[in-house]
Amino acid sequence: MHKVKYGIIGTGMIAGIHAEAIRQLENAELYMVYDKDPSRARAFAQKYHCQFSPDFETFLKSDIEAVTIATPSGFHAEAAIPAACAGKHILCEKPIETTVEKAEALINRCAENNVLLSTVFQSRFAKNVTLIKKAIDDGRFGKPVLASASIRWFRTPEYYTNAGWRGTWLLDGGGALMNQGIHTADLLLYFNGDVESVHAYANRALHQSIEVEDTIVASIKFKNDSLGVLEASTACAPGFPRRVELSGTQGSVVLEGDRIVRWQFTDENPKDEEIRRICGQGEGLQGGFASPDGISCEGHRRQLQELTDAILRGQALSVPGTEGKRVIELICAIYESAEAGYPVKISTGIAPCGN
Ligand SMILES: NC(=O)c1ccc[n+]([C@@H]2O[C@H](COP(=O)([O-])OP(=O)(O)OC[C@H]3O[C@@H](n4cnc5c(N)ncnc54)[C@H](O)[C@@H]3O)[C@@H](O)[C@H]2O)c1
Known part of the structure; x- marks a missing residue:
């Protein structure tokens, strides 16, 4: 059986999850890793029994067929674009990039080089998320009324100080929403469709040393005319599982973590x-x-x-790069609103992000 040879770029915290996930696939293997700090790549390669490359050029010239991007967020395109130009398929960590322009550049280069690009939104692959999406597509909720999400998480000050890129506009692209809340913001878009406009407030409730928000609230008007609230924080001790609450004229559901804690419809089925x-x-x-x-x-x-099957058998990707860009457009509009103090419409073009 042909095994897709994977490489990992950036061998920090999330890279261990990538390595373990690749190890569990029958038709894939972890072939080589690269980190701009060679000592980190060497230690990682020893732990996960693969090769490491001390320089990026050698890494790109190797037999790797696909790479996962696990660098700080603002270095995703910088790592992924050369990989795409070298013909490697890409799984890019969230956020796909920190600005809409950089996300767009990455998507375009992957298309020009005919390589697959998927952005990590692992929440989409939970069975209960699929179940809710099917109920929506089957029209079980009736007319959408409210779609809200809450990410009341907690991070210690050391979480930010241990990796200097975290909590910066340039490399994290934002705070509690861009980094932690993005998975749940993506679920709101996945479940309830595109957003028309947002009005947001942001502050730093606990982490005074970071540049970006640790707490943010946005009211949302969706294009389907329903409304919602999105709140995200890394200052809420002790930290609770995220919640997504969807209500329509015919039913309501609440997802807490990956558990469905409410599932009720006017017309129940067996x-x-x-x-x-x-x-x-x-x-x-x-x-x-x-x-x-x-x-x-x-x-x-x-x-x-899914990516491995797409490489081997041409199966479609459920989370292509364009989905990564869609949520960045939403988050950047929320940041723009929080900064400006007035509602912001979501443009389909380039929105400024951070300052
Ligand atoms: N999907 C998830 O649930 C999830 C969870 C955590 C982190 N992430 C994402 O993963 C990414 C990495 O986060 P982390 O917490 O693992 O970061 P980290 O700081 O622990 O690791 C980043 C690694 O990248 C290396 N690096 C930096 N610049 C590089 C470059 N230009 N080329 C090669 N290597 C480079 C660093 O030396 C470091 O080893 C971020 O985008 C983050 O948002 C996703």
């Missing part, structure tokens, strides 16, 4: 009772709300399986 019983347990995929570790690698494994 499976609803079973869904309430089984789906309340979830799959244990959600972690990271109280500290950055404890993330399961299962979501990444499913997404990497």
Whole structure:
């Protein structure tokens, strides 16, 4: 059986999840890693039994067929564009980049070089997320009324001081929303469609030393006329699993972590009772709300399986690069509104991000 040879660029915290997820795939192998700090790449290669390259050129010239991008967010395009030009398929960590322009440049270079680009949104691969999406597509909620999400997470001051890029506009692209809340913002778009306009407030409730927000709230008007609230924080002790709450004229659902804790419709069907019983347990995929570790690698494994199958068999990607750009457009508009103090419409073109 042909195994897709993977490389990892950036061998920090999340790279360990990538390596473990690749190890669990039958039709893939971790071939080589690269980090701009060669000592980190060497130690990582020893731990995960693969090669490491001390320089980027040698890494790109190797037999690697696909790379995962695990560098600080503002270095994603810088790492991924040369890889795309060298013909490597790409799984890029979230956020795909820190500005809409940089996200667009990456998407375009991948298309020009005919390589696949998927952006990590491992939450999309949870079974209960798929179940909710199907209920929406089946029209079970009736007319959408409210779509809201809450990410009341906690990070210690050391989380920011241990890696200098975190909490900066240039390399993190934002704070609690761009880094931690982005998965849930993506779910709001996935479930309820595009946003028309936002009005936001942001502040630093705990982490005074960072440039970006640690707490943010946005009210949202969706293009389908429904409304919602998106709140994200890394200052809320002790940190709770994220919540997504969807309500329509015919039904409502609440997702907490990856558990469905409410599932109620005006017109119930025979499976609803079973869904309430089984789906309340979830799959244990959600972690990271109280500290950055404890993330399961299962979501990444499913997404990497999809990319591997797409490389080997031409199967479609469910989270292409354009999905990564869509959520950056939303987040940048929320930041623009918080900065300006007035509502901002989402443009489909370039929106400024940070300052
Ligand atoms: N999907 C998730 O749930 C999840 C969770 C955590 C982090 N992330 C994302 O993963 C990315 C990395 O986060 P992290 O916490 O692992 O960071 P980290 O600081 O722990 O590791 C980053 C690594 O990249 C290396 N590096 C920096 N610039 C580089 C470059 N230009 N080329 C090659 N290597 C370079 C650093 O030396 C370091 O080893 C971020 O984009 C973050 O948002 C995603």
